Amino acid sequence: GAGKTSTVAILVRKGAAYLSDEVAMMDPTSGTVAPFALPMAVKPWTAKAAEPLPAGHVVASEGETRFHLPLSRASGPVPIESFILLRPGRAGHLRPISRADMLLAVAEHPSSLRYRDRMEEAFVGFGRLFRETACYRLTASDPTSGADLVAAAARHRSKSLSL
Numbered sequence: 001g002a003g004k005t006s007t008v009a010i011l012v013r014k015g016a017a018y019l020s021d022e023v024a025m026m027d028p029t030s031g032t033v034a035p036f037a038l039p040m041a042v043k044p045w046t047a048k049a050a051e052p053l054p055a056g057h058v059v060a061s062e063g064e065t066r067f068h069l070p071l072s073r074a075s076g077p078v079p080i081e082s083f084i085l086l087r088p089g090r091a092g093h094l095r096p097i098s099r100a101d102m103l104l105a106v107a108e109h110p111s112s113l114r115y116r117d118r119m120e121e122a123f124v125g126f127g128r129l130f131r132e133t134a135c136y137r138l139t140a141s142d143p144t145s146g147a148d149l150v151a152a153a154a155r156h157r158s159k160s161l162s163l
Contacts, residue, residue: 003086005041008020008021009042031129040067081154106126
């Protein structure tokens with residue numbers, strides 16, 4: 001409900017390669033995320049918020065939900081440069097947050113640290129990833145403005161890294 005699928009769909013339509021909109025398989029040792037290209041579950045409100053969807057194919061349907069697989073997909077592991085916490089809100093801004101705040105947000109998510117016997121390993125892995133990346137909170141009233149903020153930040157970061 002935070003706008004993940006809509007934001008990802010807009011970013012892919014603007015030229016980003018699709019990795020996933022739900023699941024991320026990260027390697028904390030290499031600092032990469034592997035593509036896990038499950039089709040996006042596009043509900044009617046997602047389609048409206050993200051239209052037009054990026055080039056791709058509907059591979060299945062269930063009720064009103066269409067499962068859309070974008071054509072532009074990453075072909076291998078991609079370096080992780082930042083983590084973005086989506087928060088719906090009126091004002092559109094992308095603000096840096098501390099790595100500790102990001103770790104707490106990840107810890108609140110039920111799928112991130114689900115297995116008690118691997119909790120320490122997961123915290124160590126996330127801690128390692130966050131040490132090498134930027135962490136942000138994205139607040140936007142709609143997925144289009146959120147995607148625009150993310151794209152602008154990526155362009156700015158790319159220019160900074162190349163100088």
